Amino acid sequence: MMAMVARRPRRRSVAPLIERRFPLHLEPALYSIRELYHAAKKAKWDPEKHIPWRSFDAARYTAEQRKAAALSWSRRAWTEYGGMPETPAILIRICLEHNGESDPKMFLCVRGTEEAWHVECCYRFADELGGYVQAPRDPNYQQLFNQGFHRKAFDPAVVVDAYIAAHVAVQRGLELELYRGYLRHATDPVAVAILKRLVQDKERHVTFGWVYLSEHAKSWNDETREEIRAEVIHAVADLELRGYHCAWLVPDDAAREIVAADAMTRQAGLGANSVDEERVILTQFLADARAKFGGLGIELPRFPAGTLGEL
Amino acid sequence: MTAVAARTLLDEPESRFPLDLGIRIPKIRELYRSAIKNQWDPQTAIPWDDVDVSRYTEAQLKAARLYWSRRAWGEYGAISESPALQIRFCQERLAPDLRFFFTIRTQEEARHAEVCYLMAEKLGGYIKEPVQTAFQGAVATHGVRKMALDPAISTEAIIASLVCAAEEIAFDVFKHLIEITRNPVANKILRLIMRDEVRHCAFGWAYMEERVPDMTKAELEVVKNAVETMIGKVELNGYHAAWLAPDNPASRAEMEADRLTYEAGLGATVEEDEKPIFVASVKRIRKQMEPWGIHLKTFTHPKIGEL
Numbered sequence: 001m002m003a004m005v006a007r008r009p010r011r012r013s014v015a016p017l018i019e020r021r022f023p024l025h026l027e028p029a030l031y032s033i034r035e036l037y038h039a040a041k042k043a044k045w046d047p048e049k050h051i052p053w054r055s056f057d058a059a060r061y062t063a064e065q066r067k068a069a070a071l072s073w074s075r076r077a078w079t080e081y082g083g084m085p086e087t088p089a090i091l092i093r094i095c096l097e098h099n100g101e102s103d104p105k106m107f108l109c110v111r112g113t114e115e116a117w118h119v120e121c122c123y124r125f126a127d128e129l130g131g132y133v134q135a136p137r138d139p140n141y142q143q144l145f146n147q148g149f150h151r152k153a154f155d156p157a158v159v160v161d162a163y164i165a166a167h168v169a170v171q172r173g174l175e176l177e178l179y180r181g182y183l184r185h186a187t188d189p190v191a192v193a194i195l196k197r198l199v200q201d202k203e204r205h206v207t208f209g210w211v212y213l214s215e216h217a218k219s220w221n222d223e224t225r226e227e228i229r230a231e232v233i234h235a236v237a238d239l240e241l242r243g244y245h246c247a248w249l250v251p252d253d254a255a256r257e258i259v260a261a262d263a264m265t266r267q268a269g270l271g272a273n274s275v276d277e278e279r280v281i282l283t284q285f286l287a288d289a290r291a292k293f294g295g296l297g298i299e300l301p302r303f304p305a306g307t308l309g310e311l
Numbered sequence: 312m313t314a315v316a317a318r319t320l321l322d323e324p325e326s327r328f329p330l331d332l333g334i335r336i337p338k339i340r341e342l343y344r345s346a347i348k349n350q351w352d353p354q355t356a357i358p359w360d361d362v363d364v365s366r367y368t369e370a371q372l373k374a375a376r377l378y379w380s381r382r383a384w385g386e387y388g389a390i391s392e393s394p395a396l397q398i399r400f401c402q403e404r405l406a407p408d409l410r411f412f413f414t415i416r417t418q419e420e421a422r423h424a425e426v427c428y429l430m431a432e433k434l435g436g437y438i439k440e441p442v443q444t445a446f447q448g449a450v451a452t453h454g455v456r457k458m459a460l461d462p463a464i465s466t467e468a469i470i471a472s473l474v475c476a477a478e479e480i481a482f483d484v485f486k487h488l489i490e491i492t493r494n495p496v497a498n499k500i501l502r503l504i505m506r507d508e509v510r511h512c513a514f515g516w517a518y519m520e521e522r523v524p525d526m527t528k529a530e531l532e533v534v535k536n537a538v539e540t541m542i543g544k545v546e547l548n549g550y551h552a553a554w555l556a557p558d559n560p561a562s563r564a565e566m567e568a569d570r571l572t573y574e575a576g577l578g579a580t581v582e583e584d585e586k587p588i589f590v591a592s593v594k595r596i597r598k599q600m601e602p603w604g605i606h607l608k609t610f611t612h613p614k615i616g617e618l
Contacts, residue, residue: 019391022440024384026428041352041422048344078330084410085325085401088394088417092456095391105390109421112394116414117347123332135328148325150398 014156017096025100032211033103036204040110043204045197047117047124056128056190061268066130068264072272073126074133075258078145079175079245080122083115089150090163097160107208114201121194128190129270141254144244161216162228165298166235168209170289174245176202177281178273185277187269195271210292217296229298236286241305246282248275249305279308286311319460320402332407338517339408342510346415351503353426362433362496367575372435374571378579380438381565383427388455389420395459399466406521412514419507426500433496434577442564465530467522468537474515476541476596481551482508483592484585491584493576501578516599523603535605542593547612552589554582555612586615593618 028034058066091108094101126132136142149167152158179202183195220228243250247258265272273281290300302310334340364372397413399405431437455473458464485505492498523531549556553565572579597607610618 024387024439026383026424026437038354044350046347077332081330084414085398088397091394092391106421106425109390109418112414113418116411119332132332134330142328145327146325151321154321
């Protein structure tokens with residue numbers, strides 16, 4: 001069990017953050033992020049109205065397929081839910097920092113709502129498919145979700161840019177690629193509609209992470225770059241390569257029910273990837289992320305990944 | 312203000328499962344749905360080109376810029392602090408409806424800050440900080456974040472004091488502002504903000520309606536104390552209305568700016584108009600809490616007397 005609880009990089013000892021609200025900057029400073037905020041407002045949608053729930057035809061699927069897909073979509077709701085406490089925490093954290101940029105704050109206010117819609121859609125589709133499942137069966141697998149990202153976002157010992165790099169650019173970046181895969185393989189109209197919306201929102205969320213890092217990279221010193229590097233390594237090695245998003249990577253087969261369910265969901269066109277497809281996505285994503293971080297002056301190591309060799 | 316209290320909810324590890332996402336408080340889930348349907352964008356929902364500054368004197372514009380900047384500072388407080396309540400709802404695994412609703416409430420607060428900022432800009436320029444340092448303290452110490460993360464303060468006490476008392480008082484003033492604000496752009500902004508605020512207030516009452524039947528006398532006493540503190544020590548100390556604040560150069564300057572903005576019809580009110588509204592709000596809040604078994608004490612203020 002201990003192996004599944006994430007190790008965290010060594011932290012600095014720092015004093016609690018004290019908010020200095022004034023001067024209160026509300027003018028645009030990071031224009032690309034302000035644009036993302038405006039784009040998010042324009043792209044607003046309503047899970048009730050924009051998903052064709054009534055067109056779901058349960059008769060097209062076997063009971064076994066529906067049960068499997070209900071579990072796949074429940075798992076998605078569990079993962080998506082992480083954003084509901086995390087986004088307000090990172091929002092408050094950025095408010096406590098003293099660089100004064102309002103654009104990330106505005107953007108995160110919208111991201112929080114979009115995450116609620118994502119949870120709602122995954123939950124509701126799981127329910128339509130035969131019943132939302134409230135928890136993973138295996139208690140060890142349950143622990144993988146209890147990362148307390150919101151607590152970490154508040155921790156002044158974690159540099160905000162390191163948090164954004166690890167948990168937005170990397171974790172949400174991989175998530176986006178996996179969702180693009182779910183969408184490519186989905187044929188059910190409700191699954192397609194949900195996944196299209198989620199992918200569109202997630203594209204903005206991930207873009208936000210990389211733009212934020214690019215804007216701030218010029219102010220990094222060696223110590224900051226090392227902290228960012230350590231946090232990214234932690235996110236990849238301790239979370240992603242242990243199955244935070246790819247259930248087949250969970251140690252000791254603790255998520256085998258999810259892996260089996262995803263295979264059947266993929267086959268039924270209800271929105272999932274096969275293990276082989278996820279292997280390709282993960283490998284490609286890490287290569288791309290390594291190149292992008294290299295461009296920001298952060299060199300990532302290769303990661304040992306069991307049967308996958310070195311990634 | 313420090314980020315968190317000495318021992319906070321954040322000291323407890325996350326325990327996500329079982330993860331209930333069903334409808335547990337239908338009224339609040341309905342408010343969430345209604346909020347999704349009624350989203351608006353400050354960039355496009357306001358006829359910004361209709362702002363005609365040539366109709367106003369320099370003094371009026373300066374006062375109105377300050378008024379709308381101050382509104383933006385106030386709305387920003389809800390962005391910087393209230394999301395802590397969302398963390399609390401998640402950490403304590405309260406009804407999922409609360410968590411869903413609060414995500415969109417935070418977005419609405421961002422819209423409000425943005426629209427007030429844009430209005431100040433249109434009037435000549437947003438002002439980044441209070442001129443008077445005494446007032447800076449008043450708008451910088453919202454205090455919700457600390458309360459929200461403090462396990463010693465019940466969620467019911469926070470919601471009753473912050474929403475059913477403070478937001479309710481602000482809401483009544485909003486209704487009044489819409490009646491007296493003649494500038495069509497300012498009026499439109501106030502209407503759009505109020506449309507959101509209706510839901511924010513309804514959320515508080517719906518939550519308490521759900522919780523009160525299960526609360527003990529001792530728990531209700533805690534709620535009563537929190538509401539009395541909010542009205543007596545925060546509202547009657549001028550948190551929303553400068554004329555209620557202790558007399559000092561800062562509060563006098565704010566009142567003067569409010570009067571000029573009010574006379575120009577650009578969106579503020581003044582003591583003589585606001586006082587009866589404030590009194591009626593407190594009386595109504597008292598009456599609405601009586602069925603809960605909460606009987607608020609009599610408050611006193613030099614400008615109001617006994618209330």
